[in-house]
Amino acid sequence: MATSPPMGRELMALAFEYSASAIVVTQKRRILECNHAFCDLFEYPRSELVGQLMLKLYPCFADFKTIGDRGYKEMLRTPNYADERFMQTRTGEVFWAKTRGRTLTPEAPFDLAVWTFIKIDVRPQGANQLSMREREISSFIANGLTCKEIARQLGISHRTVEAHRARIMKKLDCRNTAEMVSRIIQLS
Structure with a gap:
């Protein structure tokens, strides 16, 4: 007996989970949910990310604070934000990432936001x-x-x-x- 293809919310959940893009949903900069590509990018199992502050993925607190302050101000003006920044994997590898975010709560941008990350794989000499x-x-x-x-x-x-x-x-x-x-x- 053939099964019918997924529909509606089930299809959207599958699309999120198996998207080739690294996606994370945050609440007050804490990870609510993330997909397989996000876990692969940062080399963590999902269980070690959900519930954690995004700080876990930054090379240092100063980056977390500086980028957060800049992003918050921009997202008060417009719901979308994009930048390039250093991020860090579980093994300590620091890499340059292109990041895009969208707040779902414009009056308080970090209350609920969706972010994508792309590793920029360019290495200068040295x-x-x-x-x-x-x-x-x-x-x-x-x-x-x-x-x-x-x-x-x-x-x-x-x-x-x-x-x-x-x-x-x-x-x-x-x-x-x-x-x-x-x-x-x-x-x-």
């Missing part, structure tokens, strides 16, 4: 040579923080940050800050 600390510092640099601000965030000397910054510039073969930020943005 990207594989960056240490985890250099990747962490590069994410702050890409977000416009000075060496002193980064040092305060990480609880280290600004001279140490300057040394890391110099190594990042050398490894990425950059001549100036603008070129370095451009290359950092291409890191995956």
Whole structure:
């Protein structure tokens, strides 16, 4: 006996679950639901994501806060938001992601929102040579923080940050800050 194809809400649930796009539904920046592609992208089982703050997927708290503040302000103006940012997998790999979101509660944008993530897979020369600390510092640099601000965030000397910054510039073969930020943005 043949079974009939799924209809209505059942079909929509299947489309969400098996979409090739990484999709997550959040409430106050906490994961309510996510699909297989999202779990695969971040290398987590669904059970370790649902109920967690999105902070779990950011390389550092500063990125979570800065991007959140910027997104919230924009979503008060329009229900849609898009950017590119660093994200982090379960294994600690930091990658550059293109993110699009839509609030379902425009008066309070983070009360309920739907987000998609796409990994941007471009590696500039030298990207594989960056240490985890250099990747962490590069994410702050890409977000416009000075060496002193980064040092305060990480609880280290600004001279140490300057040394890391110099190594990042050398490894990425950059001549100036603008070129370095451009290359950092291409890191995956």
